[in-house]
Amino acid sequence: MSTLLSTNPVMRPYAGEADLPAIADLLNACEAVDRLDAGTSVEELRQEFADPDWDLSRDLRLWCVEDRLIGFGAVWVVPPADDHSGYLWFNLHPTARGSGLETQILAWAEQRMREVAHERGVCANLRAGARASHHYHISLLEQHGFTRDRYFYRMTRPLADSIPEAQFPAGFSVRQVEVDRDAIAWVEMFNQSFIDHWNHHPLTIEQFKHYRTEPDYNPELDRVAVAADGTFAAFCTGQIYVKDNQRNERNEGWINVLGTRRGFRRLGLGRAMLLSGLEQLRAIGVETALLGVDSENPSGALRLYKAVGFTQLHTSIAYMKAVRGEG
Numbered sequence: 001m002s003t004l005l006s007t008n009p010v011m012r013p014y015a016g017e018a019d020l021p022a023i024a025d026l027l028n029a030c031e032a033v034d035r036l037d038a039g040t041s042v043e044e045l046r047q048e049f050a051d052p053d054w055d056l057s058r059d060l061r062l063w064c065v066e067d068r069l070i071g072f073g074a075v076w077v078v079p080p081a082d083d084h085s086g087y088l089w090f091n092l093h094p095t096a097r098g099s100g101l102e103t104q105i106l107a108w109a110e111q112r113m114r115e116v117a118h119e120r121g122v123c124a125n126l127r128a129g130a131r132a133s134h135h136y137h138i139s140l141l142e143q144h145g146f147t148r149d150r151y152f153y154r155m156t157r158p159l160a161d162s163i164p165e166a167q168f169p170a171g172f173s174v175r176q177v178e179v180d181r182d183a184i185a186w187v188e189m190f191n192q193s194f195i196d197h198w199n200h201h202p203l204t205i206e207q208f209k210h211y212r213t214e215p216d217y218n219p220e221l222d223r224v225a226v227a228a229d230g231t232f233a234a235f236c237t238g239q240i241y242v243k244d245n246q247r248n249e250r251n252e253g254w255i256n257v258l259g260t261r262r263g264f265r266r267l268g269l270g271r272a273m274l275l276s277g278l279e280q281l282r283a284i285g286v287e288t289a290l291l292g293v294d295s296e297n298p299s300g301a302l303r304l305y306k307a308v309g310f311t312q313l314h315t316s317i318a319y320m321k322a323v324r325g326e327g
Contacts, residue, residue: 007065009101011108014060020045022069023062026093033094036131039247047214052206053079058115059086061108063101070096073105075112075126078201084120085199086113088128097136106144110323118325125320127199132315146319150198151295153302155310159282159289164308166275169267171228174276176219179212182232186224189232193259198294199318216241221253221280225269234260234269236277240286253286260299271304278308292316 020042031039049056054076063071073090088109092101110126117124128146130137168174177186183205190208194200211217221238240253255277260270278289291310293301 009063009065009070009096009104011061011063011104014056014062017046019062019069023072026069026072027091029093030091034134034136036134037244037248039244041243043215044243050210050213051076052210053077053204059112061105063105069093071101071105073109075109077112077116079204080120081201083199083201084116084122084124085127085201086116086124088126090128102140103144106140110321113323114326116325117323121325124323124325126323127321128319130317130319132317138317141319144321146321148317149320150318152316152318153293153295154313154316155291155293155305156313157278157289157308157310159278159287161309163278163282164275166272166279167268168225168272169269172225172233172269174223174225174273177222177224177235177237179209179219182224183208185232186235189224189235189261190257190259192261193235195262196298198296198298214239216243220284221277223273223276223280225273227264231264232261233264234273236273238277238281240281240284251285251287252290253281253284253288255281255289255291258291258301265299270299270301271308274304274308 024040024042024045027038027040031037049060056074059077060074062069063073070093071091073088075086075088077086078084086109088106090105090109092105113124113126126146127149128141130141132138187203187205187208191200191202212222216239218238218240221240223236224232225234227233235257236255237257238253239256244250245252255274258270258274258277260267260273281289289310290313291305293305295302295315
């Protein structure tokens with residue numbers, strides 16, 4: 001599938017809106033070969049790049065040959081916290097694979113994280129992911145010193161199957177999230193729910209609000225369980241990615257995030273919120289539910305999902321490479 005390049009690629013910064021069509025075309029050309037459900041559009045990229053914590057002038061690079069985009073690399077750098085990580089997203093046009101450009105892209109990403117490590121005075125982590133079946137990507141990462149750090153499963157459940165009735169503990173009410181009113185309380189609940197999970201990065205109010213500006217955000221699928229004293233105790237946010245469904249000719253919906261706050265676990269809230277979320281997806285016509293889960297989730301999420309009818313669809317591998325600052 002690879003063809004060696006006759007002209008050396010030129011790396012350049014992201015030029016903004018004008019680059020979006022070429023980036024979308026590149027990623028869709030890769031998807032046509034890789035079949036990873038990773039297709040995209042200009043509108044989806046525009047929303048992705050609008051993340052308030054993403055400095056695209058430093059964190060996104062393009063590789064071109066005679067104005068033709070053949071390579072893409074981006075690193076989302078986590079805001080300063082206990083863990084200093086950058087998440088690498090990259091791809092090469094299928095005809096450019098095996099040309100050596102992969103090494104250039106990974107070297108740029110590693111250099112970017114060296115800058116972060118130097119600025120913060122820490123050892124940083126460059127992270128990347130790969131589908132377990134995507135041998136090209138796996139081989140590339142492992143050849144460049146990335147090590148396997150964690151495994152994640154994508155789970156699926158047909159909604160035509162019976163969904164048990166959600167049973168909420170006494171004293172709890174369930175309502176739709178109101179973005180402006182609930183932002184502070186919701187973010188606090190989210191961070192308390194995931195603080196003991198692998199590689200957790202605290203969510204900010206700005207990120208909470210940004211995610212709810214996505215075109216596919218449906219407030220009816222964004223719900224919270226509230227204790228008698230008003231404390232936000234558990235949550236379930238569902239989402240239907242319309243363009244993904246159109247591209248893949250499917251009718252799927254996601255349980256995007258599900259969690260229970262510390263101090264409110266072992267009461268059945270997580271199961272009740274999950275079942276309620278599945279029922280909502282079915283009620284608006286979705287045929288199949290999807291979700292992602294850490295294979296070593298400490299709260300028993302994998303057991304819960306299997307217990308309510310989810311089965312494993314595929315596995316993804318999280319990779320990591322430690323990077324030290326210069327000087």
